[in-house]
Amino acid sequence: MCLAIPSRVTEVSESEALVDHGGVKKRVKLDLLDESVKVGDYLLIHTGFAIQRIPPEEAEETLRLFDELLRAAFDDEGPPLPGSS
Amino acid sequence: MMKDLRFRDRAKAEELARLIARLAPEEPVKLVHVCGTHEVTITEFGLRSLLPPQVEILEGPGCPVCVTPVKHIDEAVALAEQGHIVATFGDMARVPGTHQSLEDARSAGADVRIVYSVADAVELARKTDREVVFFAVGFETTAPTVAAAMLDGVPENFSLLVSHKLIPPAMAALVQGEHDISGFLAPGHVSTIIGMEPYKIFPERFGVPVVIGGFEPLDILYSIALLLRQLRKGEPKVENAYTRAVRPEGNLKAQAILAEVFEVTDHYWRGMGPIPGSGLKLREEFAAHDARERFGLEVESNEALHPGCRCAQVITAKARPDQCPLFQKACTPRTPYGPCMVGEEGMCHIWARYGGRPKL
Numbered sequence: 425m426c427l428a429i430p431s432r433v434t435e436v437s438e439s440e441a442l443v444d445h446g447g448v449k450k451r452v453k454l455d456l457l458d459e460s461v462k463v464g465d466y467l468l469i470h471t472g473f474a475i476q477r478i479p480p481e482e483a484e485e486t487l488r489l490f491d492e493l494l495r496a497a498f499d500d501e502g503p504p505l506p507g508s509s
Numbered sequence: 510m511m512k513d514l515r516f517r518d519r520a521k522a523e524e525l526a527r528l529i530a531r532l533a534p535e536e537p538v539k540l541v542h543v544c545g546t547h548e549v550t551i552t553e554f555g556l557r558s559l560l561p562p563q564v565e566i567l568e569g570p571g572c573p574v575c576v577t578p579v580k581h582i583d584e585a586v587a588l589a590e591q592g593h594i595v596a597t598f599g600d601m602a603r604v605p606g607t608h609q610s611l612e613d614a615r616s617a618g619a620d621v622r623i624v625y626s627v628a629d630a631v632e633l634a635r636k637t638d639r640e641v642v643f644f645a646v647g648f649e650t651t652a653p654t655v656a657a658a659m660l661d662g663v664p665e666n667f668s669l670l671v672s673h674k675l676i677p678p679a680m681a682a683l684v685q686g687e688h689d690i691s692g693f694l695a696p697g698h699v700s701t702i703i704g705m706e707p708y709k710i711f712p713e714r715f716g717v718p719v720v721i722g723g724f725e726p727l728d729i730l731y732s733i734a735l736l737l738r739q740l741r742k743g744e745p746k747v748e749n750a751y752t753r754a755v756r757p758e759g760n761l762k763a764q765a766i767l768a769e770v771f772e773v774t775d776h777y778w779r780g781m782g783p784i785p786g787s788g789l790k791l792r793e794e795f796a797a798h799d800a801r802e803r804f805g806l807e808v809e810s811n812e813a814l815h816p817g818c819r820c821a822q823v824i825t826a827k828a829r830p831d832q833c834p835l836f837q838k839a840c841t842p843r844t845p846y847g848p849c850m851v852g853e854e855g856m857c858h859i860w861a862r863y864g865g866r867p868k869l
Contacts, residue, residue: 472626
């Protein structure tokens, strides 16, 4: 029920946007967003409403945090695990 | 960005699994998530097979359809039987009420529509003179969409049968009194709306760590590693591992819209009982669009589960689906006995969909 799909904005009107998720186009409502939306933005879509804009650089940041945790754990909490690099 | 395969990278998953094995204490650890979408990722990608045997992760009350009281289903069925159009989300129509489900009512001639969005139900009302009732279920992710639709303006013949529920009070019910929960994996998209603040009671009052997690396999493994690290350090707190979709303060506009239309009330959770402050109801200003006020509903409901059904234990993270004697024997997705098998986000339904008991 709380499934939300990141989708790319292809058109924006006043209170709605047209988004594309892997070729599926859908009109979504922007009522719940507190910031303006432009073509090319990624939005998190839940039951026809955008609930959050997702900055693409945040995905990179998350991947960086995964690596940081792995590195920190190896540095601070004992020797590296077998097979890790 | 769509399906960023880097979040499914096998080598990285194995690295995180080795880290989890090293961070895990010797004693049993029970982690609880409260989201059907988390359960789908965990089961579909076989993530339990990557966890050491003492680390267990269970669903808890993460399936809104499963925890919807029979009374609300009976009210929806009664409205459909009165000749009104009842619109709702897909799997809600299949959950049996005291006498029948909405789907049964439809087979008997009632007008029950499955919609993707509350906006579709409002559109339906604009195109007909008949009464359209939207059976509004779902947690904090869904409720703001319904609130936004109300503020946007709805036609006179549109009303809501509200059954929205709030997640943190249900999580609190799990850790009040004696419990064996070591940590919570908090639901990512509920948190997109509510932010981090509502979870602070868990570390502060109950000493239980919370990590807000995303929905890709690496998101979940990373979140589990963070939970285990908190347990190891003995410093429970709320961490956000899903920063690409969750701001610390949440979505303030959605929170404001929600508060303008709904107020908090006590709610009954199927399998758990009444939980204070765990549900929403329409504010007085919207009483004209409250189906309960409008149609004066009175139903006599039986909330009891089928004898032998262990959905109540599954919903409270006290049992796995395969510990129920009915699971995949009498009770299957085609012949469900309990709400955990009916709801597409119920743990029983998800385990059954991916082939019965996962091989661990």
